[in-house]
Amino acid sequence: MPKFGMVIDLNRCIGCRSCAVVCKIHNSLPPGTWWQRVETVGSTEHMVPSGENPDVSETFLPVPCMHCENAPCVKACPVGATWQREDGIVLVDYERCIGCRYCMTACPYGVRQFNWQDSRASFKEGFKAAGFEEDWFKDKEYRYGYPFDHKTGDGRIVYTPKRPKGVVEKCTFCVQYVDKGLLPACVRGCSGNARTFGDLNDPDSDISKILRGRNVFKLLADLGTEPKVFYIAPTRKEGKGGINYGKEL
């Protein structure tokens, strides 16, 4: 039985937000819903450095669901709608979720979102904010996104392009793709080659090798949630003039 995890290399992350966008498109998320966020550490505006000139710095941080081994959201759910599958992926069963939102309070990473409204309403609002005049969104059928419902082996709906109103949703490690042997959209879509996804139980997998060999950290590690999304810490070369120059022959 595999145990899925992800590593994000912050040295390679260029903050382009392509992971956030490809996740949105593939998972058919309407305006206002983001399962993955990429922010700049220490700054409210993306790609603005923190610090004071000239000692400024800029690090980007993509945050998907951590798929915690010791997930607080799973513990908080009163109806067992959110659970961790054997392969480690933490999912929401849209039919069981009663929308109480206890899981959102429990999650320290803020990666869960509640659908206060029908996605059509979200699109309408989004287009209005973007200054489009009419409710042009007359075509009820077209949505971007993987077009098929996806159920787990025991029949629970864990992905649907029709965003259900009144439930909580979050990143699923693209369960609809992983179950077919494909990588999650954000991993395939990262043009910085910053992500690795794979089996933590397999000592020869790429991800296992990285966890053994690199300087890796977890977000909010002291809370004991045991996230399965790891980050390779950004490094810098020490000091200026560190290159030994000599005349090349």
Next chain:
Amino acid sequence: MGVSRRNFLKICAVGTAAAAGSRYFRPAQSAVREEGTVEYVRSTCSPNCTGACGFNAMVYKGRIVTLTQAADYPEQEYNPRGCLRGQSTLNLMYGPDRLKQPLIRVGKRGEGKFKAVSWDEALDHVADRLADIMKKYGPESVASMIQVPGTGYVHKGALMRLSSLYEWSVLHAYTMNGDLPAFWPMTFGVQTEELETLEWTNSRYTAIFGSNALVTRVPDAKFISIGRENGAKFIMVDPNYTPTAAKADEWIQINPATDAAMALGIVNVILEEKLYDEEFIKTNTDMPLLVRLDTQKKLMASEVKELSGRAEEYRKKIPEYRDLFVVYNNAARALFIPDPESLNRNFDPALEGEFEVNLVSGQRVKVKTVFQLLKESVSKEYAPEKAARVIAPDASKIKAYTETIRRLAREMATTKPLHIIYGASNYQWFHGDLKGRALALIVVLTGNLGKSGAGISTYAGQYRVRWPLGAWWNFKEKKNKWVTYLLWLNDEYRNGPEFKKYNKETPYPKNGVKAFVYGWGNPFDQHNMSNRMREKAANGELELIVACDFQMSTSCLWSDVVLPGVAWYEKYDLTATVSHPYVQLQQPAVEPLFQCMPEIWYYKEIAHRIARRLGNEEILKQVEEFYPDPKHFRKEEEARKNGTWTLKLAREIAQDASLEAAELMLRTGGEQVEGITVEMLKKGPVRLKIPTPGNRQLMFWEQVELKQPYPPVSYPAPLPKTARFVKSGRIEFYKDEDVFIDLGETLPMHKAPFVDSEHRTAGIKDKYTFALVTRNALYRVHSTHSNNMTMLELQNFKPKVWINPKALEEKRLKEGDLVEVFNNRGKVYGYAVADPGLHHDVLIFEEGWWSRYTRNTSYNTLTYPWIKASHYIYFVPGVWEPTTAWNETAVDVKKAEGVENA
């Protein structure tokens, strides 16, 4: 959904039963089978970003529902490419601004009032008006414009083909966009050169001067990180701390537009400490050539008494675009004429020295080598202390900068291979060419050319015509005519004394530009310098404006006729780029939406309809050859005659004709595309056959390794047209055409921004103390994706103005205020963002916002169509031509007043 628990369990039972016996059963597999068929089609994402990334479109029920990077480049390191914009292109294809049918304007230009008409009506209207204008003002008064041909050699080529057929004037978008870095033709005799981005990992030292590659080269930016992982050093020189600077080992903040001073400070140290590659310089450059001190012109062999006889004989053997110059041969202790047609060197020219020469005229003149002149000028003006004074943002840092210049010079000279990336927001200034010439010195003096990982690259624009395309682009070999955008916009300069003094060959339509037929661009936002384009539209100087687009952009609002085209998932096209040498195909994943047509079709229609109106028998007969194979044209005309014509049929024919055009260009394209076919391209990207080791895109490999003379050819310009820029057949740092002497720019030097432009107008210097840099945004490709919902969300739907926090305070503004950036020409609104990484004197507004998002103000009303005299002494479109300087814009900022919902 709407499945009850009971039904649910029933379905599960059925599903499990079916799955249990299946060979493909895996744990946790979906129990619901996919309904409907899904198809995947690979195309190439093609806005103007130079990415040219392969994408697989997932098609379900006739619509594209997801886009996934194809990641099928043979070099694994390139994969997956792609970016947030390409991934969300569905928002454009299926969005509110998607054009549906042909439109004819009924209101005022810019108002946006149109009536939907049939294709016949639209095309007849266009043909009527164009034929009239051609008869009245001459065909060259029709100006056409395509943006960046690399994104579509077939359909953009169709408008070029049409333009050549009727001898219209073409606006070259490369110089219109300001993407041509003028130092290239001046120094190397080429349009531009660049390493393919995979080569970045082979550089041991990368220096980026003013290119925010992490934002503008998203699919390639990783190579910088990978280079660092391999132990290479990466420095970034920029007035502002950008995401790219954040990845660098060192960020060196300099005053805006002072890169030439820094580069020459580095050159000073390289020369002082003899860190240059003497043999390389003697072989590849004009450094040993002798220059007359009295005239400042290079000494010609024909002038020299002891050489004139030999020169006359020699002259008969060399092409007319070459000339014969003189060096002092140390080995023979005599003057010598180097062969301009070969870099093979069996002589040892003096690099330094002053000599006296007897001329045929009887005069005796003093001469110095170019290298000697360079040394003298650089040691006098650009000692590290002096350069530091110019570049340091703070007087207190001058000493530190002096040391930094020294140290970086030593590092850059001795860590090979060195690669300099010179960015557009850096060279798009009035004196951008001087900066480029200075930076090129660093690379050339140290022999960093013609090798893996070495050189100087500028990646702006997917303009590159990578192999001869004339078989498609030129109708029956008719040549294109040209009109320079800056001259069109800047009437007063064109009629002024400086232009008349130096202009030798730059053409201009006799009666000016009366019709504007453009496609795949948004000039009424993006090129509306000083609001002049809109003025020409509003006052009727432009009598006809015809747009081609797949969305209702701002420019469509200003057009008279809008012809709806398609994006890159609805047609066949051929793409190439500067970032990598892969040839790729665009392929239709879905039918063109609504009544949109592949552009090749309507340009063919216009060609035909104009022919009928002009009464030219010859053209009328020839026009059936507009599609590559006349059978396609005839088939459609037959259908029209016997009433079986449909839009669908026309589309099918057009798609076939597109593939034929692609085949034609591959078949007739020469060595680099030898053996490449459309069938191959349907399977995936194919690398051009570049004659270098591993077919890698390096620069000047044939010159450095095979000793062929400079320049290599820059398609589509014939070699004689560009080779005359470097008559010596070598890299030329000394320019001696009259204008360079007049401007004092015979050698690379630093000239401050604004002194020769904005500050020539009284009072501007003190009023507008900020430099406005309109950088490229992460969320757009220029103005494509300005209306992309997902991109807008990420920006909070707000155009912004980035300001240094101290400057913000001084202007009594707060972060989040709606501010007005203004000067004596125009204004633009944006929300203030305090950015501690910004230079105090720089304001940033990201270009590409459609003006409806900026409350109808526009950043381009602030810019000005400056023209530098040295840019029009020759005319080779897109190669030596006045090129736009966006950042030469002085502004001020204040709180926006009287604005609703601020």
